[in-house]
Amino acid sequence: MDALGLRTTPALQVESVSRRFGPTLALDGVDLAFVPGRVSAVVGANGSGKSTLLRILAGLLPPTSGQVLAFGSHPVRSVHHALDAGVVLVPQEPTLAGHLTVWQNVSLVSPARRSGIFLNDRRARRFAAEHVAGLLPEGVLDRPTGSLSKSSRQLVQLAAAMARDPQVLLLDEPTAVLDEDGVVALHALVRSFRERGGTVLIVSHRLKDVLELADDVVVLRNGRVQLDCAVTPQSEREIVALLSADEGVEREHRTGTDAPVVLRATGIRGWRGLDVPELTVRAGEIVGIAGQSGSGRSRLAAALAGSHAVEGTVEVAGTEIRTGSIRSARAAGVAYVPEDRHAAAIMGNQSVEANLLLGQDDPALRTGPFRSRRGERRVGRELVTSYDIRPPLPDKQAGLLSGGNQQKVVVARALAGRPQVVVADEPTQGVDASARAAIHEALAAAAAEGTAVVAVCSEFEEIFALADRIVVLYDGRVVLDRPCAATTPDEVLAASLGSSASPDAPTDQLEEVLA
Numbered sequence: 001m002d003a004l005g006l007r008t009t010p011a012l013q014v015e016s017v018s019r020r021f022g023p024t025l026a027l028d029g030v031d032l033a034f035v036p037g038r039v040s041a042v043v044g045a046n047g048s049g050k051s052t053l054l055r056i057l058a059g060l061l062p063p064t065s066g067q068v069l070a071f072g073s074h075p076v077r078s079v080h081h082a083l084d085a086g087v088v089l090v091p092q093e094p095t096l097a098g099h100l101t102v103w104q105n106v107s108l109v110s111p112a113r114r115s116g117i118f119l120n121d122r123r124a125r126r127f128a129a130e131h132v133a134g135l136l137p138e139g140v141l142d143r144p145t146g147s148l149s150k151s152s153r154q155l156v157q158l159a160a161a162m163a164r165d166p167q168v169l170l171l172d173e174p175t176a177v178l179d180e181d182g183v184v185a186l187h188a189l190v191r192s193f194r195e196r197g198g199t200v201l202i203v204s205h206r207l208k209d210v211l212e213l214a215d216d217v218v219v220l221r222n223g224r225v226q227l228d229c230a231v232t233p234q235s236e237r238e239i240v241a242l243l244s245a246d247e248g249v250e251r252e253h254r255t256g257t258d259a260p261v262v263l264r265a266t267g268i269r270g271w272r273g274l275d276v277p278e279l280t281v282r283a284g285e286i287v288g289i290a291g292q293s294g295s296g297r298s299r300l301a302a303a304l305a306g307s308h309a310v311e312g313t314v315e316v317a318g319t320e321i322r323t324g325s326i327r328s329a330r331a332a333g334v335a336y337v338p339e340d341r342h343a344a345a346i347m348g349n350q351s352v353e354a355n356l357l358l359g360q361d362d363p364a365l366r367t368g369p370f371r372s373r374r375g376e377r378r379v380g381r382e383l384v385t386s387y388d389i390r391p392p393l394p395d396k397q398a399g400l401l402s403g404g405n406q407q408k409v410v411v412a413r414a415l416a417g418r419p420q421v422v423v424a425d426e427p428t429q430g431v432d433a434s435a436r437a438a439i440h441e442a443l444a445a446a447a448a449e450g451t452a453v454v455a456v457c458s459e460f461e462e463i464f465a466l467a468d469r470i471v472v473l474y475d476g477r478v479v480l481d482r483p484c485a486a487t488t489p490d491e492v493l494a495a496s497l498g499s500s501a502s503p504d505a506p507t508d509q510l511e512e513v514l515a
C-alpha cells in the first residue's frame, strides 16, 4: 500500500522462483515483491543466491520454476523483456568495452547517438556528459574506459545504466570496488532515483553502507528468503546478528619489531607518478596500504609483486627481483592477490582444484619426482575445507563459483605456497563477514609464521583490524607511515585526502598548503 492506502503495483514480483545448477539449488521457492520508490538491500552469505536472483530479475537467466512479473503484467523471460520494462542490471564485474572512451560506453545504447540514420558523436558525447555528471569529473569522458581505475569503471557502468532511463536498477555489489568518493556518489544517485519513483535492489556485503541507504531488506540463506522486512532499528539489529561472523581472535598490533626486513623497495618511480623512495616490511609484519582510488595504492602493490615495471629495486630477503617480472618475484617467494580477480587470477574454465594448485610446489603434491594425483586431491580438498569454499566441490568450474567464493580461491592459492611475502590487493573484496574473518585469520597466521604481508584495503577500518602498520598514499607518494596503534582513522582519512593535517606529509606538499 502507498501513503494513501492504495495498493501499489510492484515494480517486480517474484513468484515461487527456484533455480537449479546441477546439484546446486541456488534459489529455492523465492517469493518477493519490490515496490516503486523504495530501495531494497539484498544480503546474505557468499553463495546464498543474491547474484542468481538479480540475474533472473534482469532476464539473463531463466528460473527453473516460477516466474517474475514486471509492473504487474510483463513477464520477464529474457533480457529484452527486462529492458523493455525498464529493468537494468549493473553487474558485479564491469562489462564495458575497455578500448572505447567513457562517452562511447555510456551512450552506446542510446538513441541520442543518432541523427536520423547517422551516428552523431557530438550529441552522444553531450548525452553521456549529462549522465557522468555527479559521478566522475567531465575530464574522463574522452579517456579509454580500460585506462580508468576499477572504481571509476564501476561508476561509468552506473552512468551507462542510467543512460537507459531505467525504472528499476539492480546493483550487484556496487560498492565492492568503489572508493569513498564513489560510495558517496552512488548513494546520492540512488537517493535521487528513489525520489523520482525508481526502484532499487542493491546487493552488498557492506552492511553498514547498505542499511543506511535501504528502506527494506531481504536476507537470503541457502537460496531461501530468511527475512523480508522494512529496515528499522530493531530489524537492523536482527540483520546484523544474522550476518555477522565471530570476529575471530583479535590480533594484537605488533610494533617496533626487530625481525629482519624481508621486503625492501627502494627508489620506486614511474608508472603515472608513483614515487616511493623506500618501503620496508619485516618478517611477520602486516602493512596496510591505504589511499583513495587513483592514489597509487594498487600501482604500488603491483610494482612490489613484479606485475608492472617501474624504476628502482625490489628485494626479497636480500635477493633483487626483476621489476615487471611476476615470474622473478614468484621465484623469490612473492605471492600476489591482484585487485582484478577476473582478469588476472581466476582461470574460469578450470576446476576449483586446478586454480588452487596452480603454481604450487608443495612436497605433499609429489611422490618422488612425479606429481601425485592423490596428493593433489587431498591438498585441494583441504584448501576447500579450510577456506570454506562453497559449494565444497573441488571439481566445480571455478568461473561458476559465486564472486566471494572465487576470491577465497585466489587468497587460498596465494597463501598455500608459504610465501616469504604476500602482496594482497583488496583481499576481502566481495566476501561475506565470515569469509572476511577467515581471510584475516589466514593472513595473520601467515604473518605469525614469518611472512611479510602487504595488504591494500579501501576500507580504513579493515586496515586497523588487520595490520600492524599503515602506509597512506596520496598522489603516488607516501604521506603517512605509522604503526596502527599510533594513528587514528581520522588522521588516515585526512592524509589520504592530501591534508596538511598529516605530520608525515612531504614538506613540499605542506609548504604548498601553507602558502
Ligand SMILES: Nc1ncnc2c1ncn2[C@@H]1O[C@H](COP(=O)(O)OP(=O)(O)OP(=O)(O)O)[C@@H](O)[C@H]1O
Pocket: 021, 022, 024, 025, 026, 044, 045, 046, 047, 048, 049, 050, 051, 052, 053, 390, 391, 400, 401, 402, 403, 404, 405, 430, 432
Ligand atoms: N552458472 C552456474 N553454474 C553452476 N553453479 C552456479 C552458477 N551460477 C551460480 N552458481 C551457484 O549458485 C549458488 C549461488 O550463487 P550466487 O552467485 O547467486 O551467490 P551470491 O549470493 O551472489 O554469492 P557472492 O556473495 O559470493 O557473490 C552458488 O553455489 C554458485 O556456485
